[in-house]
Amino acid sequence: MLNRRHLGAAVCAAALIGFAGSASADQWYIPLISKGFQHQFWQAVKLGAEQEAKKLDVKITFEGPETEAMVDKQIDMLSADLAKHPNAIGFAALDSKAAIPLLKKAQDEKIPVIAFDSGVDSDIPLTTCATDxxxxxxxxxxxxxxxxxxxxxxxxxxxxxxxxxxxxxxxxxxxxxxxxxxxxxxxxxxxxxxxxxxxxxxxxxxxxxxxxxxxxxxxxxxxxxxxxxxxxxxxxxxxxxxxxxxxxxxxxxxxxxxxxxxxxNPIGIGACVVASAVKALKGEKLPKTVDTGFYYYDKTNVDDPKVAAVLYK
Amino acid sequence: MAQTETAALGSGARAFGMRSRFFGASARQKLLAFTSLIILIVYFSFASPAFLLIDNVIGILQSTAVDGVLAIACTFVIITSGIDLSVGCLMTFCAVMTGVFLTYWQLPLWTGIFAALGTGTLSGMISGTLIAKLKIPPFIATLGMMLLNKGLSLVVSADKPIYFTDTEAFSLISQGSLIGYIVPAVPIPNGVLILFTLAFVASLVLNRTALGRYTFALGSNEEAVRLSGVNVDAWKITIYGLGGAICGVAGLLIASRLNSAQPALGQGYELEAIAAVVIGGTSLSGGAGTILGTIIGAFIMSVLTNGLRILSVAQEWQIVVTGLIIILAVYADILRRRKA
CATH class of the missing domain: 3.40.50.2300 (Response regulator)
Known part of the structure; x- marks a missing residue:
């Protein structure tokens, strides 16, 4: 009786997984591990990454811990994503030192790492997409x-x-x-x-x-x-x-x-990560950092298309 | 109320009788939890070839280490029908104190270990005293202690992570692998070994010592225990102190794993620990529970999190599924109770 109920939960989970969809085998897979996912800012980064992924025909996933204090949860995410043997990884470190052992593992397995939002104190990431x-x-x-x-x-x-x-x-x-x-x-x-x-x-x-x-x-x-x-x-x-x-x-x-x-420019940050990862996979050389830029906006230019494009609601 | 009176008319022994009746039922819940864990593992291994890879299994084990230890700390307190909301932030404060000893003061490694365990015990005993002597409800007392520990972590560390770069051996506590040293093919990290050792010891304490007996008795019928002449306050303070000491172990594990004491971390971990305890069949109304159940509960949480992640399920849905599992587990517990 109870077992049947638990089975029900498993079926329910299975349905959700089916929902998440699957990728074709020959597509490059690039998981992005961010510092969070609930804030609109991270959703905008995700949007930028998704748009770029569609353009370049790669599969991405986007995850981040619930709060920016959860350093260990982020490490667990990185560890789970590495187990999937992705083609490249995008990573916004909450504490860059804590992540070094896993990033070394990625390096050993020749998985290119692209840092975003904030840098990692190491030379493992091929480039960093961030705001100054x-x-x-x-x-x-x-x-x-x-x-x-x-x-x-x-x-x-x-x-x-x-x-x-x-x-x-x-x-x-x-x-x-x-x-x-x-x-x-x-x-x-x-x-x-x-x-x-x-x-x-x-x-x-x-x-x-x-x-x-x-x-x-x-x-x-x-x-x-x-x-x-x-x-x-x-x-x-x-x-x-x-x-x-x-x-x-x-x-x-x-x-x-x-x-x-x-x-x-959160959308630009997301796009930069995916684009840089693809470049790395194609063997192109990357600059040490990519400044994704910032704008000051006020009443006078809030509707300017250049500004409006990077604002999120 | 009437129940309390009848039980009070009996004696402490009566509370123990109730305990053994619950024990059988709790074994059933354990079996249920264990079956669910197996179903999850089987399901995820079929769903993704990456799930059972040794690296990922070690990842799951490692992510359970800290949460599992915190859940053990909570188990004791919850069996007394109390609650400890301070475990996550206390863990952090213990880690910070280790950082103070090892990095700020450059003292030898063992002092750092004592700093964590000592801080934990002390904080736990303060919680226990607030609850036993000042009669502050456990929920409020430990909520206060949670904020106190959280604030102190930030104050003592001056809001910055404390790195253990000068104490190389420190990272071995969690990241080294004694098992891997003997059998190189299975480099299970020491943190996991510590979790299982602690679980074994905690299980002995809970089932074979006076402390364990009083833990159950307090949860079953505190008034009866008091009337039978037992110093209830002293045992309560001891049990919360023990919970605190176990949080100290968690502090060492997380600090060693991150090679740093992260002062802002900790809040939210108490809820995961409590969820693991409840899934594992320990009743929030006290008097029943096992360490094995708690460990299984902790693994259900981490296997679920990891498995959904491996399958690239959208994060929003991962949270929904975790919530459903917790509700199901507690509902199963209620059904079991109705039958018992």
Whole structure:
């Protein structure tokens, strides 16, 4: 009786697997292991990869752990994908050192590894498709400075203090302010885990503590959207500069609540991984890094086709 | 309430009687879980030739090591009809403390091992004290301890991973292979060996010692145990302390596997551990459960995750299937209870 039920579960799983479909044998198979899959940003990377895969007639899969803290789960994913003996692998390391033994294994089996989003501290990846986050956050600092008259107090809300992007965006912003905008003071840097609600609470607390605050930089989608909520709830007028896109941010920029944001090119990152992997498989030489670029967008250019193409909702 | 009174009129021995009745049923659940595990393995091996390859099997074993150890820690606590939500973050804090000893202070390897086990025991005993002495419900007490450990990990590590690059032998705890040294064809990592050894020892403790007997008795009828003159508070603190020490082992395993203590990691692992325990037939209402069941539960989770991944099932669906399996397992448990 109970066994039949369990069998039912297995059949159910089988149906799902059938659903997932299978690839023809002669197609190249390239699994991409990202840092996550739920955020719109990763979905955009996935979309870019899928489009490129269709164009080049290769099969891809796209996976990432539930949170960017789950370093060991990501290693398990890499290990499972290697067991499938893929033709190449795309990998966005959460902690590059932790992944080195498995990447070495890939190298031994002559499976080309393409890094994306953040680099791996090793020469195993043939190339890295990523945004120059330091430069992009520096640009955010310049824009914020210009909008507040190059003096006054600002604060930063970052998604986390351990990931490469968190560190680079924070440091890129802080360094540019220090180097180029000596009259601006960064009064606080807080971390909200990229969570809207937490980031909103943080923004409100900062605003309460610093009544003269002129602007806030939110270092990723969740942080920026959280900051917007916080500013709205605190009933203040502040210059908010965000990062990445998403429906809320795009709407806020159009309505003027948010001054502008830096966008990476997630679709370009995804496409770059697949294209680079295929090039590697064809024996072509690859550059050490591919800068997939970034744009600053605000009310004036949010509908510009060049920008609109890389924004995700 | 009436039940408590009748049982209280009897004695501790009565609680033990109840336990043995549940034990038979729990063996049945174990069999059910084991059958499900076999079905999953057979199914995945037919569905993909890559599934049973030695590399992948080792991958599955290795991914079970940490979750399995955490699940063992939870088993003890859940049998007392308590819960421990702090296990994941405590594991991380133990790993961070090992990092402090080995990397920050450059102390010898064994001190790092003691740091992890000591931190775990201490934190577990604090949880136990909060629950036993201050009467804070286990759910809330360990939720607090979870956040406390999570925060402390970030504070102590200054938000950065601590790498064990100076202590080369440290990575051998999890990544080395004693078995592979003897039989090169099956390089099963030490982490897996530690999981099974720990499971064996935990099983002995649970079934052959006073600690184990009181673990079951507390879960069956705490009031009866108290009335029979047993120092319930002391045993509770000991059991939570033991759970904490086992989290220390998990901390060593994960730190050794990643060759670093990752301070942001840990949250979410407690739920996977609890799921493994429940799938393995341990009742959330306490008084029944086995370590073997928990290990099987942990393997069901990891085989399922790995198998679906090997078959390239979309990740969204992997989560759906995992959720279904947990619901099915618990429903089977309820059916079994109704019959018993």
């Amino acid at each position: 986050n330091l430069a992009a956050a520096g640009e955010a600092a310049d824009k914020l400075a210009a909008l507040i008259g190059d003096s006054g107090e600002v604060a930063v809300v970052v998604h986390d203090q351990t990931s490469r992007t968190g560190i680079d965006r924070r440091d890129g912003f802080v360094k540019r302010i220090k180097d180029k905008h000596p009259n601006i003071k960064i009064v606080d840097i807080q971390y909200g885990g990229g969570d809207h609600l937490k980031s909103a609470e943080i923004a409100k607390a900062i605003i309460a503590a610093h009544p003269d605050l002129k602007g806030i930089f939110g270092a990723n989608e969740g942080s920026a959207e959280g900051v917007l909520i916080g500013v709205k709830e605190a009933k203040k007028k502040l210059v908010v500069i965000g990062y990445d896109s998403g429906q809320d941010q795009i709407d806020a920029i159009k309505s003027g609540e948010e001054a502008g944001a830096i966008t990476q």
